[in-house]
Amino acid sequence: xxxxxxxxxxxxxxxxxxxxxxSATTGYTLDHAVANENDIRLVINNVIQQPGSGKAYVxxxxxxxxxxxTSGTDTMYCVFLGKAVQTVVPPESxxxxxxxxxxxxxGQSALGAEPADTDEFLVSxxxxxxxxxxxxxxxSVVNRPNAQPIFxxxxxxxxxxxxxxxxxxxxxxxxxxxxxxxxxxxGTYTVAQEAQTSGNAFANGFANAWRLDCxxxxxxxxxxDQLEMQYTFEGQDLQVFKKxxxxxxxxxxxxxxxxxxxxxxxxxxxxxxxxxRQCTQSYTISVANTWEHKxxxxxxxxxxxxxxxxxKSLIINWWLGSGTDYSSGTANHGxxxxxDNTKVNAGGTLxxxxxxxxxxSITGIQLEVGxxxxxxxxxxxxxxxxxxxxxxxxxCNLHMNTDQNGGPFLNQCxxxxxxxxxxxxxxxxxxxxxxxxxxxxxxxYYVIFSNGGTINYNQIDxxxxxxSGGVCNVVDLHLDxxxxxxxxxxxxxxxxxxxxxxxxxxxxxx
Amino acid sequence: MFEGCIIKYKKSPxxxxxxxxxxxxxxDENGGKLHLSVPLDENNRHYQDIQKWVADGxxxxxxx
Numbered sequence: 001x002x003x004x005x006x007x008x009x010x011x012x013x014x015x016x017x018x019x020x021x022x023s024a025t026t027g028y029t030l031d032h033a034v035a036n037e038n039d040i041r042l043v044i045n046n047v048i049q050q051p052g053s054g055k056a057y058v059x060x061x062x063x064x065x066x067x068x069x070t071s072g073t074d075t076m077y078c079v080f081l082g083k084a085v086q087t088v089v090p091p092e093s094x095x096x097x098x099x100x101x102x103x104x105x106x107g108q109s110a111l112g113a114e115p116a117d118t119d120e121f122l123v124s125x126x127x128x129x130x131x132x133x134x135x136x137x138x139x140s141v142v143n144r145p146n147a148q149p150i151f152x153x154x155x156x157x158x159x160x161x162x163x164x165x166x167x168x169x170x171x172x173x174x175x176x177x178x179x180x181x182x183x184x185x186x187g188t189y190t191v192a193q194e195a196q197t198s199g200n201a202f203a204n205g206f207a208n209a210w211r212l213d214c215x216x217x218x219x220x221x222x223x224x225d226q227l228e229m230q231y232t233f234e235g236q237d238l239q240v241f242k243k244x245x246x247x248x249x250x251x252x253x254x255x256x257x258x259x260x261x262x263x264x265x266x267x268x269x270x271x272x273x274x275x276x277r278q279c280t281q282s283y284t285i286s287v288a289n290t291w292e293h294k295x296x297x298x299x300x301x302x303x304x305x306x307x308x309x310x311x312k313s314l315i316i317n318w319w320l321g322s323g324t325d326y327s328s329g330t331a332n333h334g335x336x337x338x339x340d341n342t343k344v345n346a347g348g349t350l351x352x353x354x355x356x357x358x359x360x361s362i363t364g365i366q367l368e369v370g371x372x373x374x375x376x377x378x379x380x381x382x383x384x385x386x387x388x389x390x391x392x393x394x395x396c397n398l399h400m401n402t403d404q405n406g407g408p409f410l411n412q413c414x415x416x417x418x419x420x421x422x423x424x425x426x427x428x429x430x431x432x433x434x435x436x437x438x439x440x441x442x443x444x445y446y447v448i449f450s451n452g453g454t455i456n457y458n459q460i461d462x463x464x465x466x467x468s469g470g471v472c473n474v475v476d477l478h479l480d481x482x483x484x485x486x487x488x489x490x491x492x493x494x495x496x497x498x499x500x501x502x503x504x505x506x507x508x509x510x
Numbered sequence: 511m512f513e514g515c516i517i518k519y520k521k522s523p524x525x526x527x528x529x530x531x532x533x534x535x536x537x538d539e540n541g542g543k544l545h546l547s548v549p550l551d552e553n554n555r556h557y558q559d560i561q562k563w564v565a566d567g568x569x570x571x572x573x574x
Contacts, residue, residue: 416524422524432553433554434554435554436546436547437546438546439547440538440542440543441542441545442540442541445542460547462549463524464529478522
């Protein structure tokens with residue numbers, strides 16, 4: 001017999017019968033789902049039962065309910081009158097959109113989490129239905145909770161204090177802004193802002209690095225000796241980590257690093273607001289003299305909130321060498337704990353201090369809220385040099401820096417008395433705190449032009465400043481050693497031709 | 511810390527009262543001396559360093 005369309009899968013079908021094992025119950029389960037009790041003929045003890053509510057039985061789905069309980073001696077079977085007995089496979093490409101129920105998606109179980117990368121979706125690829133892994137379609141945009149990089153000058157582009165500082169045996173910030181050297185009786189160093197022209201870091205957009213070179217080695221440091229690169233944060237800039245709350249976030253610290261030495265380096269987070277609680281992590285330099293990218297995750301800390309103010313709250317120390325006071329313990333990486341100095345450089349093997357051939361460089365530092373891996377880490381937030389400089393100047397404001405032959409004018413000035421010349425500097429942007437006024441002092445290193453003549457002086461001192469709105473907007477200066485002129489006269493001042501390396505720098509670092 | 515430095519209080523020429531701590535470093539190769547004029551502000555890092563230096567048994571010279 002010819003058919004229009006698909007041939008039936010089963011050309012002959014018999015009615016299905018189900019025999020029940022009876023017991024003292026009214027409820028039974030059918031082998032096949034039915035629309036209602038009329039789809040089956042139920043026979044008990046060879047007597048056909050009347051279907052329907054209020055009659056002998058009702059059925060729905062696979063549930064059969066009798067109006068009275070059977071007993072274990074009863075015989076019972078049913079004949080499926082309305083059961084579908086054939087299976088039809090639709091021909092290829094015969095299912096159209098109209099055949100799909102509106103609930104074809106909403107009727108399914110919901111996935112309660114982000115799909116795995118290998119979970120698949122259906123897409124129309126130029127009209128052709130295809131499957132695609134979630135990894136290809138998930139968003140690559142990371143919605144950071146912070147608008148700007150939390151870590152300032154991570155690309156080491158800004159170096160207001162100069163590009164090289166030699167012979168350093170004491171702690172301070174040299175060259176790259178915000179990057180501190182901590183050194184205590186453990187050799188002598190050159191700190192440089194190192195220009196990059198090749199290598200993996202350069203290829204990833206970093207043209208500068210902070211570099212440390214050992215120039216006098218100390219291969220046997222005393223127990224309390226230490227060598228680190230250090231970065232500090234204001235507490236008010238870290239509230240996004242929700243430290244000390246049940247919602248505390250993890251910290252992901254990523255950076256490019258290079259050294260002539262291979263080995264294990266340690267990093268310490270130190271919470272100054274909470275009795276120096278600490279969390280450490282390590283990284284490995286695998287190949288000498290090669291830029292490598294490292295991603296280190298530090299745990300979330302539900303203990304100890306950071307102060308919401310402009311003072312030092314969190315310190316990051318990259319340990320580069322130390323005595324046993326800092327390495328005799330057992331590291332507990334990734335976990336916040338009470339201060340224990342013996343753990344902070346435990347297992348560290350870099351020891352940049354042990355040979356004058358040693359160097360260590362770093363750049364591309366980023367601190368992210370939450371946990372990331374090398375494959376999920378959001379990209380480094382490159383800022384313009386101007387934006388970066390503005391953020392650095394909250395902490396360090398180099399107002400004048402010149403050599404012997406004079407340079408940019410410092411500012412206008414005036415004679416409060418004939419021997420008391422003052423000037424002031426408007427700080428742009430306002431600084432974190434009342435700054436230290438740093439100058440190079442020497443006889444006649446600076447000059448005032450006033451009333452058709454010149455007045456030499458020796459150094460520039462802090463005179464007065466206060467915070468307004470939580471920041472320092474202006475600092476009043478005393479031009480120390482300026483004598484002569486007339487009270488009330490104005491002038492302009494700058495470095496003098498006799499002064500070598502004259503400068504004026506305001507420092508409000510943490 | 512502050513090795514070879516002369517550290518002394520200094521008065522404001524305006525008020526005649528001490529308003530800062532002067533830290534004069536040793537002479538450099540050019541004949542100049544790095545000079546820090548440190549405000550008496552507990553949130554200033556140099557002021558904090560000087561307090562540690564004092565805690566180590568050192569003394570700030572009186573102002574002229």
